Amino acid sequence: MDLESLYQEIILDHYxxxxxxxxxxxxxxxxxxxxxxxxxxxxxxxxLDGDQVVDVSYDGQGCSISQASASVLFEQLTxxxxxxxxxxxxxxxxxxxxxxxxxxxxxxxxxxxAFAGVAKYPARVKCALLSWMAWKDAVAQSxxxxxxxxxx
Amino acid sequence: MTTMSSQLNGLLxxxxxxxxxxxxxxxxxxxxxxxxxxxxxxxxxxxxxLDAERGFYTRCNAAVHRGAHLLAEEAxxxxxxxxxxxxxxxxAVPRELVFTKNATEAINLVAYAxxxxxxxxxxxxxxxxxxxxxxxxxxxxxVVTQMEHHANLVPWQEVCDKTGAxxxxxxxxxxxxxxxxxxxxxxxxxxTERTRVVALTHQSxxxxxxxxxxxxxxxxxxxxxxxxxxxxxxxPHMPVDVSSLGVDxxxxxxxxxxxxxxxxxxWGRYELxxxxxxxxxxxxxxxxxxxxxxxxxxxxxxxxxxxPMAAQAIGLGAAVDYLNALRSVDGSKHGMAAVSAHEHAxxxxxxxxxxxxxxxxxxGPQEAHxxxxxxxxxxxxxxxxxxxxVLDEMGVEVRVGxxxxxxxHRRFGVAATTxxxxxxxxxxxxxxxxxxxxxxxxxxxxxI
Ligand SMILES: Cc1ncc(COP(=O)(O)O)c(C=O)c1O
Numbered sequence: 001m002d003l004e005s006l007y008q009e010i011i012l013d014h015y016x017x018x019x020x021x022x023x024x025x026x027x028x029x030x031x032x033x034x035x036x037x038x039x040x041x042x043x044x045x046x047x048l049d050g051d052q053v054v055d056v057s058y059d060g061q062g063c064s065i066s067q068a069s070a071s072v073l074f075e076q077l078t079x080x081x082x083x084x085x086x087x088x089x090x091x092x093x094x095x096x097x098x099x100x101x102x103x104x105x106x107x108x109x110x111x112x113x114a115f116a117g118v119a120k121y122p123a124r125v126k127c128a129l130l131s132w133m134a135w136k137d138a139v140a141q142s143x144x145x146x147x148x149x150x151x152x
Numbered sequence: 153m154t155t156m157s158s159q160l161n162g163l164l165x166x167x168x169x170x171x172x173x174x175x176x177x178x179x180x181x182x183x184x185x186x187x188x189x190x191x192x193x194x195x196x197x198x199x200x201x202l203d204a205e206r207g208f209y210t211r212c213n214a215a216v217h218r219g220a221h222l223l224a225e226e227a228x229x230x231x232x233x234x235x236x237x238x239x240x241x242x243x244a245v246p247r248e249l250v251f252t253k254n255a256t257e258a259i260n261l262v263a264y265a266x267x268x269x270x271x272x273x274x275x276x277x278x279x280x281x282x283x284x285x286x287x288x289x290x291x292x293x294x295v296v297t298q299m300e301h302h303a304n305l306v307p308w309q310e311v312c313d314k315t316g317a318x319x320x321x322x323x324x325x326x327x328x329x330x331x332x333x334x335x336x337x338x339x340x341x342x343x344t345e346r347t348r349v350v351a352l353t354h355q356s357x358x359x360x361x362x363x364x365x366x367x368x369x370x371x372x373x374x375x376x377x378x379x380x381x382x383x384x385x386x387x388p389h390m391p392v393d394v395s396s397l398g399v400d401x402x403x404x405x406x407x408x409x410x411x412x413x414x415x416x417x418x419w420g421r422y423e424l425x426x427x428x429x430x431x432x433x434x435x436x437x438x439x440x441x442x443x444x445x446x447x448x449x450x451x452x453x454x455x456x457x458x459x460p461m462a463a464q465a466i467g468l469g470a471a472v473d474y475l476n477a478l479r480s481v482d483g484s485k486h487g488m489a490a491v492s493a494h495e496h497a498x499x500x501x502x503x504x505x506x507x508x509x510x511x512x513x514x515x516g517p518q519e520a521h522x523x524x525x526x527x528x529x530x531x532x533x534x535x536x537x538x539x540x541x542v543l544d545e546m547g548v549e550v551r552v553g554x555x556x557x558x559x560x561h562r563r564f565g566v567a568a569t570t571x572x573x574x575x576x577x578x579x580x581x582x583x584x585x586x587x588x589x590x591x592x593x594x595x596x597x598x599x600i
Contacts, residue, residue: 002182002545003541003542003545003596006541007538007541007596012597037553038536038537038552038553038554038567038568039553039554039558039561039567039568040537040567040568041567061567062535062537062567063535063536063537063538064535064537064538064597065537065538121541124537124541127537
C-alpha cells in the first residue's frame with residue numbers, strides 16, 4: 001500500500017471541495033455522531049419525500065477521509081430511492097469491512113469506490129464510515145417518524 | 153541541524169540501549185526502519201523484562217500467596233521481592249504498594265474507597281477506623297485539573313454522581329501550564345474548606361507540562377483534602393520520590409516504563425490505605441469469612457483480590473532494575489536522572505526542530521523547562537489523522553487524536569493533535585525523522 005492508493009485524487013478533491021456541505025431546512029431527522037477515539041464529529045440531516053431521499057445535508061469536522069466520505073455520500077445518496085440508497089450503503093459498509101478483499105462495484109458505489117484503499121487501514125475505516133452510519137441512523141429515524149405520522 | 157543534534161548533552165547510548173529491544177529491529181510499511189515515538193501510550197520492552205517474565209513461568213510458576221508447596225513459596229517470594237524493588241525505586245516501603253492492573257484501576261481503587269465508604273456509612277455498615285476521611289456528603293468538592301487524562305477525570309465524575317459531591321477544576325493557561333494564580337479558577341478560589349480530594353497529573357500526557365505538585369499538595373492539605381497524583385507520565389520519565397512529594401496517593405502503569413502490560417501500581421500513605429474499605433473483593437483479600445459477613449486483610453493484600461499478575465509484577469521489577477542501570481554517555485548521570493536528562497535533551501531538540509517548520513504549532517510549553525517529552529502539535533491545513541498517516545507510511549509511529557484528554561483539547565480549540573513522545577531508545581535521529589516526515593505530509597497535502 002502506498003499513500004496515493006489511500007488518498008486517491010477523488011478523495012482529496014472531495015475533501016478540498018466538499019459537495020452539499022452545510023445544514024439545510026427542511027429535514028425529517030437530524031443526528032449527531034462522533035468517533036470517540038479521535039473526536040471527529042458530524043451532524044447530518046435527511047429529508048425524505050415518500051420513498052425518495054431528497055436531501056442529505058451535513059456539517060462536521062474531521063480528517064480528510066471522514067470529510068470526503070460525507071461529501072461523496074451526499075452525491076451518491078441524494079435524489080435516489082431509500083431502497084437503492086440502502087443497497088449502496090450496505091455495499092459501502094461491506095467494502096470498508098472487507099480488509100481489502102472485497103471487489104468494489106462501481107455501478108453501485110460510484111465515486112465511493114475511491115475509498116477501497118481505506119479498507120486496508122483498519123484504523124481509518126471508522127473515519128470513512130462516520131457519515132454513512134449517521135445517514136443510516138437518520139433515515140431510520142425519518143422513516144419511523146413518517147410511519148408514525150401516517151398511523152396517527 | 154546535525155551540528156545541533158551532535159551537541160546534545162546528557163544523552164544515553166541509544167545504539168546500545170536499542171539492542172535490548174527486539175521490536176526496534178523490525179521494519180514497518182514498505183520496509184521502513186521503525187521510528188517508535190509513541191512510548192507515552194505504551195513503551196517497548198527490553199529482553200531483560202521479557203526474560204524475567206518467561207523465567208517466572210519456566211522456573212517457579214504457582215499461585216502467589218496461596219498454597220504451601222515449594223513453587224508457591226518461590227512464586228510468592230519473587231512477587232514480593234518485585235514489590236520491594238519497586239518500593240525502593242519510589243522511596244517507599246513495600247506495604248504501601250498495591251499492585252493493580254494499570255493506573256486506571258489504581259485511580260479507581262481510590263475513587264471507589266470514597267463511594268464505597270459513603271455508601272456503607274449511609275447504611276450504618278462496618279468501616280475501618282479512620283474511614284470518615286473517605287465519606288463524602290453532597291456539597292463536598294473534588295478538584296481536578298483541565299489537563300487530566302480521562303483516567304483521572306471520569307472516575308471522579310462517577311464519585312460525584314454517586315455521592316452528590318461537586319467537581320471543580322483548575323484551568324490551564326495558553327502556555328499549557330496550570331493557572332494557579334487566576335482570580336476565578338486559581339488555587340485560592342478552587343481549593344476551599346469544601347475540598348475533600350485533589351486529583352491531578354504530575355506530567356500532562358499531551359502538553360508535557362510538569363505540574364507544581366508540592367504547591368498544590370500544600371494548599372490541599374491545608375484544608376484537609378486528600379491528594380491523588382496520576383504519575384503515569386512522571387514515574388517512567390524522571391526520578392520520583394513519594395516520600396518527599398507531599399501527596400497521599402500515586403498511581404502509574406508498568407507498561408509505560410518498559411514493564412509488561414497488566415501491571416500497575418498504587419502507592420498510598422499506609423494510614424490512609426488502612427482506613428479504606430476494599431475495592432474488588434473475593435479471595436486473598438480477606439481475614440475471616442462467614443456465610444453472612446467477612447473481615448478484610450491489612451493493606452496491601454486488602455486491595456489485591458484474586459490470584460495476582462505475578463509474572464507481570466516480576467517483569468516490572470526487572471524494568472525498574474533496567475532503568476536504574478542506565479548511564480549517560482558522558483557518565484554524568486545514572487538511573488532515572490539519566491533518563492530524565494536524556495529526554496530533556498531530546499525534547500529541547502524536538503521543540504527546536506518542530507517550531508522552525510512553518511505551519512506547525514506546538515500545543516503546550518514551547519520551552520523544555522518543567523516539561524517532559526510529550527510534544528503535541530497541529531499542522532495547519534492537515535488533520536492529525538492525516539498527518540499520522542503520512543508519518544506512519546514513513547515508519548514514524550506517533551499518536552493522533554485527543555489522547556484521552558478531550559476537555560484539554562477543547563480548551564485549546566482543537567479536535568485532535570499529533571503527539572510524539574520520546575523514551576530511552578530514541579535518539580536525535582528520530583527527531584530528525586519526525587521533522588522530515590512532517591514536511592513530507594505538508595508536501596503530500598499541498599499545504600506548502
Ligand atoms: C497521564 C495518564 N494518566 C493515565 C493513563 C492511563 O493509563 P492506563 O491506560 O495504563 O491505565 C495514561 C495513559 O494512557 C496517562 O498518560
